[in-house]
Amino acid sequence: MESPNLIIIFGASDDCKKLINELFPLELCHLIKIVAICDNDSRIHGQSINGYEIISPDNIINYKYDKIIVTPIFFQDIKRQLVDLGVNSEKIYPYRKNYKDYFDTTSREFGNSSIGRFSYFKPNSKIWNTNIGSFCHIGDNCIIGQLGHNPHLISTYPLRYHFSNEISDCSLDPTADKKKMLKTTVIKSDVYIGEGVVISAGVTIGNGAIIGSKALVTKDVEDYSIVGGVPAKIISQRFSSNHIKKLLEIKWWTKDYSQIAHMITDLEGSVDDFINNYFKINKK
Ligand SMILES: CC(C)(COP(=O)(O)OP(=O)(O)OC[C@H]1O[C@@H](n2cnc3c(N)ncnc32)[C@H](O)[C@@H]1OP(=O)(O)O)[C@@H](O)C(=O)NCCC(=O)NCCS
Numbered sequence: 001m002e003s004p005n006l007i008i009i010f011g012a013s014d015d016c017k018k019l020i021n022e023l024f025p026l027e028l029c030h031l032i033k034i035v036a037i038c039d040n041d042s043r044i045h046g047q048s049i050n051g052y053e054i055i056s057p058d059n060i061i062n063y064k065y066d067k068i069i070v071t072p073i074f075f076q077d078i079k080r081q082l083v084d085l086g087v088n089s090e091k092i093y094p095y096r097k098n099y100k101d102y103f104d105t106t107s108r109e110f111g112n113s114s115i116g117r118f119s120y121f122k123p124n125s126k127i128w129n130t131n132i133g134s135f136c137h138i139g140d141n142c143i144i145g146q147l148g149h150n151p152h153l154i155s156t157y158p159l160r161y162h163f164s165n166e167i168s169d170c171s172l173d174p175t176a177d178k179k180k181m182l183k184t185t186v187i188k189s190d191v192y193i194g195e196g197v198v199i200s201a202g203v204t205i206g207n208g209a210i211i212g213s214k215a216l217v218t219k220d221v222e223d224y225s226i227v228g229g230v231p232a233k234i235i236s237q238r239f240s241s242n243h244i245k246k247l248l249e250i251k252w253w254t255k256d257y258s259q260i261a262h263m264i265t266d267l268e269g270s271v272d273d274f275i276n277n278y279f280k281i282n283k284k
Pocket residue numbers: 139140193194195196210211212213214215226227228229235
């Protein structure tokens with residue numbers, strides 16, 4: 001009998017548990033063997049998931065393996081890290097073939113949505129009919145462009161699935177909320193959406209806005225506002241209206257790669273310094 005393929009899973013997240021379950025039948029047939037789980041978080045080294053030990057990336061060198069499967073969406077970064085640690089790049093595989101849908105430096109399209117350069121979302125989030133700008137980050141378990149059943153009918157239940165053979169596609173379901181189906185959701189640029197946020201179809205989220213975790217956003221959100229709650233309400237404005245005006249004039253997220261690389265320290269500093277330095281360097 002051939003010896004099993006030896007696997008290390010990178011990333012001790014929910015996706016790791018999902019992958020272990022998917023690999024279980026192969027492990028039963030001795031086609032593969034999971035030898036360890038590897039993670040960058042030193043707090044969990046030495047713990048285990050389903051009996052597999054969590055090790056540090058530095059420790060990989062002490063293991064025999066044929067493949068490393070990377071579960072997080074930051075595939076390129078992790079690949080680079082592993083190659084620096086001496087791992088042969090041909091042994092490193094992404095868990096998801098389409099990881100670039102979730103995290104990439106270029107603009108891309110998926111389903112009926114589009115997402116701008118450098119923006120990313122976690123794989124458990126669901127996004128429909130939404131246009132997302134650049135440099136946005138969207139947490140786990142978000143539902144964006146949420147639709148549903150038409151609340152104005154006597155029953156919202158999709159009866160025709162069971163009582164007639166007419167419906168094969170949910171867009172043909174007469175109980176689908178057609179008004180919302182036609183509405184595109186817009187998330188502008190530099191937006192931070194926390195974990196577990198739900199955004200109704202047709203809402204526009206302004207540039208630089210922050211949506212607090214677990215918010216249910218049913219109305220448009222202004223540029224640089226922080227909102228939270230169910231339904232979401234304004235918690236605060238990130239900056240004064242004068243600063244916001246200037247930031248929207250600069251639109252740092254539209255700059256090219258090298259310009260942004262030069263701005264990083266300022267982008268992490270105070271809004272006054274950022275605006276002053278920007279206009280000093282870019283005198284009109
Ligand atoms: C919204 C958020 C950015 C606010 O951060 P902050 O300005 O440091 O907030 P503070 O903790 O100082 O709280 C400020 C106020 O907002 C409220 N608040 C904070 N987070 C909230 C949320 N998610 N929903 C509703 N209200 C919230 C606080 O109760 C407080 O109210 P008060 O002024 O009446 O006392 C942050 O709480 C948040 O939700 N971040 C996302 C976290 C997340 O999802 N992480 C995973 C993905 S990276």
